[in-house]
Amino acid sequence: MKLGAFSISLTVKDLSKSMAFYGDLGFIHFGGTVEHNYAIMKNGETLVGLFQGMFERNMLTFNPGWDQSAGEVNPFDDVRDIKAKVKAAGHEVSQEAGEDTGIGSFVVIDPDGNPILIDQHR
Numbered sequence: 001m002k003l004g005a006f007s008i009s010l011t012v013k014d015l016s017k018s019m020a021f022y023g024d025l026g027f028i029h030f031g032g033t034v035e036h037n038y039a040i041m042k043n044g045e046t047l048v049g050l051f052q053g054m055f056e057r058n059m060l061t062f063n064p065g066w067d068q069s070a071g072e073v074n075p076f077d078d079v080r081d082i083k084a085k086v087k088a089a090g091h092e093v094s095q096e097a098g099e100d101t102g103i104g105s106f107v108v109i110d111p112d113g114n115p116i117l118i119d120q121h122r
Helices: 015-024 079-088
Strands: 005-012 028-031 038-043 046-052 059-063 093-098 104-109 115-120
Touching: 005 015, 015 028, 015 038, 015 046, 079 093, 079 104, 079 115
Parallel strands: 005 046, 059 115
Antiparallel strands: 005 059, 028 038, 038 046, 093 104, 104 115
């Protein structure tokens, strides 16, 4: 299964302060805006998503069809195919979004209660 780009998505209390902190660790602002309450920070191939008021918990995030620089990867496993395999393995999914093709997402919870977001943007 090809899950695509990996990042950690962190819930933050103050987006600007968090951006400054990760900037001090050598991360650059790669995407998102303060006005939209999120920022993607990048250091080499490492991605950290900072989200203010959007999620209840920190989570792992995978983006099928993208590499670590948000460049398109072909071929890739579509989010709906990944979801079908996850369900077939007996895991419950939630927060399903998307249509029959293109953009889509879902969340699966690992055995320790950690949410994993599979979020396809194309």
